[in-house]
Amino acid sequence: MQHGIKRTILSKEARQDKYERDAIKISTYRNLTATIFQRRAESDFSTEALELATNLLNLNPEFYSVWNYRREILLDLIKKEPGSKKTRLEYDLKMIMAFLRRYPKCYWIWNHRVWCLQELATSNEANWAFELGIVSKLLEMDARNYHGWQYRRFVVESMEDSKKHNASNSDEYATELLEITFKEYQYTTAKINNNISNFSAWHNRSKVIPKLYRLWKSHGQNSDQYRELVTTFQSPYSILIHELELIKTGMYMDADDTSIWLYLQWLLTDQLFVDDLNKREDGSDGKKSFRSILDEELDIIEELNELEKDDHPENKDHVWCLKSIIVIKKLIAKELVDKEQKYRVESEIKEAFEKLIELDSLRKGRYIDQLKEFREEVTTV
Amino acid sequence: MTEFLRDKHIQYVKDLDSKITQKSYEYWLSEHLRMNGLYWGVVVLVTLDVLEETLPKKDVFTYIESCWDSTQGGYGSFPGHDAHILSTLSAIQIQAIYQKEVEELDFPHKNEVVSYIKGLQRENGSFQGDTFGEIDTRFTYTAINALSILGELDTELVSKGVDFIMKCENFDGGFGMVPGAESHAAQVFVCVATLSITSSLHLIKNKEILCEWLSERQVLPSGGLNGRPEKLPDVCYSWWVLSSLSILDKLSWIDDKKLKEYILGCQDELGGGFCDRPGNQTDVFHTCFGIAGLSLLESLEQDSAGGPVLNPVDPTYCMPYSTTKKFRKWPYDKK
Structure with missing residues (x-):
């Protein structure tokens, strides 16, 4: 699978040259492959075989059978000499780091890193804090790397597991x-501040916020460490207000960015926020009702739309303003009881x-379908 | 618009294993993908209706048999390589596609393959790719697809597998590789197709939001499809996104003409084959998904004067309908 590699057309001579150069590489590669499969057939689990595997993986990091053989050798070496486990696996972690810099999207390499750490974790020797540092570095190189974000969540989950294992009680x-969780929340903030279009960070934020809220409510309110959360995480309501403010900046910075619009949809429809808003009487305790939040967002987006219109040559x-206006107006229409008002909002949606x-x-094609469905919905109601 | 270079693509696939190709280092570096590559090539040829005359069945089946890993009971990608769920599915798919004349599909190692695949399911319903434990919704699809072709799905496996898939659903309507992971068009395809194979599409929480997300993958100015918000378009997403939309019956939610133009613009006019973005290096992976995508788009065209150019591809299995109609579909009749 080739991704992002420019097509080159070689002249006859250049192609001939390449074939000649390739002939040497092919013979080295095939000989090494043959040697390795031979050794494996003979159940050779020596350090020498391990080195040969390193050499071959350096030539082809996608060679999954060789990664498998490598793991068989490692397990055998560790079984023979349990004291060598940490050194051996940490050697591999170092090696993988160099590989990842060259091939940051190769599944097999990430997979081997996970395997090494899971092995280390069985004897409580995995350094998860270090791993978190590593993955932060990799996400600096490519802030959207799908594997990188996945690996980050794996590290965090593993960290949590090890804490669970070592904690003396459930409160601890x-x-x-x-x-x-608080650090992960801060991490998404930093990533978003760095680049508002980083949807991977927004996605993670949508997973971290509900969790952080639950934990802070039950265990964090008396700690000075989380002063930042005292006002923001008071309730789902206050989180919502905080996040809406955050994306407002984003909208004005780059209205064409799809990340913030998706996130807005999450904020306005997730049960965590909606339930909290619906729980309260309208306008009680000085807080805004769901309806007035929707109205405010609508105003902001309509105003932004006007600005964008002014900038548009025609x-x-x-x-994106229109799409989000539809999302909000649909939510408003649901809240309305007055027939006339409802009819007006529905006409605006159409x-x-x-x-x-x-x-x-x-x-x-989508809008035509949606318009049709909306019309039918309205008539049936 | 560039025209579809049918003959060049056939030649391109033919040449993938030629003596000349074997002179380049890259050919040898891709051994670990050879079975998948063979499947991608076979899909191209069968979609262009030139399979058997281009790649004789006997040679292909001999190759597949040489990749049988008797220790594990699955297929590797190349002789001597370890079994993996990805190469095992490809081997099964290729064998199914070639059995054009028979009524009931037949597989030489059926029982072993079934127990190999079933053995890869974990307690939480997910599937690992091999015995070393990598988990990914891709492998759930791979497992369930292969078992479906073999007619060997069972209630417990399906129900646990589907539960795991549903844990990977996100607020934006899409699906990720494991629970908690970001939505990605290729992962959406494997999850939606798994739900389709297991008659579980009704479990999708909000089909409209999912289809909106899929339709947002089409970007300007190229008209190509990307895999995630704010990413570059790539021909392979023509398959991942289109097949999902097709399964969900919303193919009209993207601009087919613009997409067709984009896909055709990714052909190598000299050597045949498709690449990810115009001007890049071609490969059989993008050639397969470019052509399979074009086949789905063709199903939209009203005017079929002159008969179909491409054989229709089943979006759930990425195989011709003529193959997928041959095995029973879940839920199986109780007899």
Whole structure:
């Protein structure tokens, strides 16, 4: 699978040259492969065989059978000399790091790193804090690396498991968990501040926030360590207000960025927030109702849309503004009881769909369907 | 618009294993992917209706048999390589596609393969790729797809497998590689296709949001599809996104003409084959998913004057319908 590699056309001579150079490489590669399979057939689990595997993996880090053989050798060496476990596996971790710099998207390499750490974890020798540092470095090189983010979540989960294992009681465990989760929350903030379009960070934030809220509520409110959360994490309501403010900045910075619009949809529809808003009487305790939050967001986005229209050579509406206006108006329409008001909002939704059919022609078929479905929904109600 | 270079693509696939290709180092570096590569090539040829005359069945079956790993009871990618669930599915798919004339599919190591695959399911319903423990929704799809072709799904395996898939659903409607992971178009495909094989599509929480997310994958100015928000388009997503939309009956939610233009623009006009983005290096993976994508797009075209150019591909299995109609579908009739 080739990704992002420019096509080159070689002249006849250049191709001939390449074949000649390749002939040497092919023979080295095939000889090494043959030697390794031979040794494996003979159940050779020596350090010499391990070195040969290193050499071959250096030539081809995707050679999964050789990774498997490597693990068989390691397990055998460790069985023979249990004291060598940490050194041997840490050697591999170092080696993998060098590999990852060259091939940051290779599944097999990540897989071997996970395996090494899981082995170390069985004897409580995995250094998870170090791993978190490593993956932060890799995510600096590529802030969207899918494997990197996945690995980060794996490290965090493993850290939590090891705390669970070592904690003397459930309160201590919850306090440790809170600390880890709080750091992950801060990490997503830093990543987002770095680049608001980093959807991987927004995604993680949507997973971390509900967890952090639960933990902070039960175990963090008296600790000075989390002063930052005192106002923000008071309730789902206060989190919502905080996050809406955060994405407002994003919207104005780059209205074309899809990440913030997706995140907005999460904020306005997730049960954590919606339930909290619906629990309270309208306007009680000086807090805004769900309806007034929706109205405010609508105002912000409509205003942004006006600004975008002014910037547009043909004074056209902004596509993402329209899409989000629809999301919000649909939520408002659900809240309305007054027939006339409801009818007005629904007509506005239809109008927005009609505009989108014109403006976002790639997705024309979708809007036509959605408009049709919406009409049917409205009539049935 | 560039035209579809049918003959060049056939030649391209033919040449993948030629003496000349074997002179380049890259050929040898891809041994670990050879079985998958063979499947991708076979899909191209069968979609272009030139399979048997281009790649004779006998040679292909001999190769597949040479990759049988009797220790594990699965197929490796290359003779001597270890069994893995990915190469095992490819071997099963290729064998199924070639059995054009028979009514009931037949597989030489069926029982061993079934127990190999079933043995890879973990307590939480997920599947590992081999005995070394990597977990990914890709492997759930691979396992359930292979067992479905073999007609050997069972209630417990399906119910646990589906439970695991549903834990990978995200707020944006998409699915990730494990619970908690970000939505990714290729992972969406494997999860949606697994739900489709197991008649479980009704479990999707919000089909509209999922299809919106999928339709947002089409980007301008190219008209190509990307795999995640704010990423570059790539031909292989023509398959991952289109097949998902097709399974969910929403193919019209993207602009087929623009996408077709993009895919065709990724052909190598000299050597045949497709690449990820215009001007890049071609490979059989992108060639397969480019052509399979074009086949799905063709199903949208009203005008079929002159008959179909491409054989219709089943979006759930990425195999011709003529193959997928041959095995029973879940839930099985109680007899």
